[in-house]
Amino acid sequence: MRIDPDPPARSTYRHGDLRRALLAAGIELARNGGPDAVVLREATRQAGVVPNAAYRHFAGRADLLKAVRDTALSQVAGAMEAELARVKPSRSAAVFARASLRAIGVGYLKFALAEPGLFRTAFTVTEDSELPLGSGRGVGTGKNPFQLLGGALDLMVSAGLLPHQRRDGAEFLAWSAVHGLAMLTIEGPMRAMPRAMIDRLGDRVIDMVEKGL
Amino acid sequence: MRIDPDPPARSTYRHGDLRRALLAAGIELARNGGPDAVVLREATRQAGVVPNAAYRHFAGRADLLKAVRDTALSQVAGAMEAELARVKPSRSAAVFARASLRAIGVGYLKFALAEPGLFRTAFTVTEDSELPLGSGRGVGTGKNPFQLLGGALDLMVSAGLLPHQRRDGAEFLAWSAVHGLAMLTIEGPMRAMPRAMIDRLGDRVIDMVEKGL
DNA sequence: AGGCATTTGTGTACAGTGTACACATTCTCT
DNA sequence: AGAGAATGTGTACACTGTACACAAATGCCT
Numbered sequence: 001m002r003i004d005p006d007p008p009a010r011s012t013y014r015h016g017d018l019r020r021a022l023l024a025a026g027i028e029l030a031r032n033g034g035p036d037a038v039v040l041r042e043a044t045r046q047a048g049v050v051p052n053a054a055y056r057h058f059a060g061r062a063d064l065l066k067a068v069r070d071t072a073l074s075q076v077a078g079a080m081e082a083e084l085a086r087v088k089p090s091r092s093a094a095v096f097a098r099a100s101l102r103a104i105g106v107g108y109l110k111f112a113l114a115e116p117g118l119f120r121t122a123f124t125v126t127e128d129s130e131l132p133l134g135s136g137r138g139v140g141t142g143k144n145p146f147q148l149l150g151g152a153l154d155l156m157v158s159a160g161l162l163p164h165q166r167r168d169g170a171e172f173l174a175w176s177a178v179h180g181l182a183m184l185t186i187e188g189p190m191r192a193m194p195r196a197m198i199d200r201l202g203d204r205v206i207d208m209v210e211k212g213l
Numbered sequence: 214m215r216i217d218p219d220p221p222a223r224s225t226y227r228h229g230d231l232r233r234a235l236l237a238a239g240i241e242l243a244r245n246g247g248p249d250a251v252v253l254r255e256a257t258r259q260a261g262v263v264p265n266a267a268y269r270h271f272a273g274r275a276d277l278l279k280a281v282r283d284t285a286l287s288q289v290a291g292a293m294e295a296e297l298a299r300v301k302p303s304r305s306a307a308v309f310a311r312a313s314l315r316a317i318g319v320g321y322l323k324f325a326l327a328e329p330g331l332f333r334t335a336f337t338v339t340e341d342s343e344l345p346l347g348s349g350r351g352v353g354t355g356k357n358p359f360q361l362l363g364g365a366l367d368l369m370v371s372a373g374l375l376p377h378q379r380r381d382g383a384e385f386l387a388w389s390a391v392h393g394l395a396m397l398t399i400e401g402p403m404r405a406m407p408r409a410m411i412d413r414l415g416d417r418v419i420d421m422v423e424k425g426l
Numbered sequence: 427a428g429g430c431a432t433t434t435g436t437g438t439a440c441a442g443t444g445t446a447c448a449c450a451t452t453c454t455c456t
Numbered sequence: 457a458g459a460g461a462a463t464g465t466g467t468a469c470a471c472t473g474t475a476c477a478c479a480a481a482t483g484c485c486t
Contacts, residue, residue: 013451053464061444125400133402172414173421180393187338189346201385208386212425226480266435274473
């Protein structure tokens with residue numbers, strides 16, 4: 001006697017909150033398995049609904065993935081905010097600026113290592129959707145990752161640690177260094193590197209950015 | 214009247230060089246479309262062969278993708294070698310070392326921008342296959358990207374531009390910075406940035422590495 | 427040369443995916 | 457109460473990877 005693997009689990013014809021349920025399922029799928037793992041039919045299955053029901057709330061798989069990616073990006077921003085909130089105020093503007101920049105980098109890396117699936121999903125291509133640098137606002141400050149990083153860099157300029165001639169576009173330099181380390185460690189040839197070594201490299205990368213910017 | 218879209222195109226029962234043909238098709242698929250675009254059935258179609266024939270030469274799609282990835286990695290190494298070959302010898306060890314390190318970075322970035330699909334494929338996860346840092350030897354020197362970068366860093370130490378205390382693991386720092394820029398520009402939020410600006414950022418990232426290492 | 431094992435390509439089949447289209451049910455608004 | 461919109465269902469199709477049995481060519485051993 002086979003047990004029906006898909007009990008109705010729901011008596012009402014209407015689901016009630018299907019969009020949110022599909023998005024939640026999609027996020028969970030992305031969490032383990034990354035972007036390729038967010039498969040529309042599985043999301044509907046978890047929501048206890050027939051595959052095509054998804055099309056009432058998303059234009060298609062790509063659209064669902066985009067929604068997942070946006071929340072993943074917000075979580076990246078959130079991780080950066082959280083780390084930023086931990087830097088204690090200092091009398092020295094220089095100390096504060098450096099700590100802030102470091103917090104940005106550490107928050108980014110921590111999230112990448114803690115949630116590699118979501119991190120990869122956050123920075124995934126989706127042919128059309130342009131991801132215009134202003135995506136993924138954090139719940140705390142309401143700023144996106146680019147703005148958070150920019151704020152820290154402004155502090156570096158104010159503190160005299162970064163010549164203002166080099167301020168323009170500095171976001172991309174700092175971002176590249178930290179992003180590269182994240183990618184190489186979670187999906188690149190440095191996977192399986194012991195965590196302690198990765199953390200050490202993270203510190204050194206941030207040192208390099210501070211010094212080389 | 215429909216034309217058969219799949220003419221036999223081959224009279225012999227045996228293909229003769231199917232493995233190479235499948236690999237070539239896979240590379241072409243990866244070139245436009247990245248790792249997800251290398252689909253086994255399409256490769257067999259281009260080789261003029263039935264889908265299952267592929268299983269005589271590859272364990273499955275994952276195995277084919279791995280082969281494509283390995284050649285993509287070799288091409289990365291080749292691009293670095295090519296750029297390295299262009300630095301002209303100098304009486305000053307410092308000048309030569311800096312030029313070499315820059316060539317490594319420029320070669321890497323050039324390839325990423327010229328062949329984004331292959332570049333993404335080169336650094337793609339494949340659950341098991343560990344990609345042990347020693348993959349992808351270039352045809353010229355026979356060295357892999359990691360060794361090429363290491364060589365340039367050794368020159369930096371010899372020239373007195375990099376304290377030997379900081380030599381250990383320096384590959385990962387330099388690599389992270391350049392890799393991050395490549396990723397952000399080809400599949401990240403900096404796509405659609407004008408090429409001139411990207412090139413400028415490439416120079417600045419390499420400056421940052423030189424100075425901050 | 428003849429016979430036979432091995433290699434390589436074919437045919438058929440199945441489960442899983444995204445999604446188009448018609449239909450059914452429920453909600454909402456007048 | 458009834459019309460129209462919103463939402464979920466059923467059926468269907470093309471596509472994917474891949475398992476299994478079969479067929480044809482190759483090569484090797486006597």
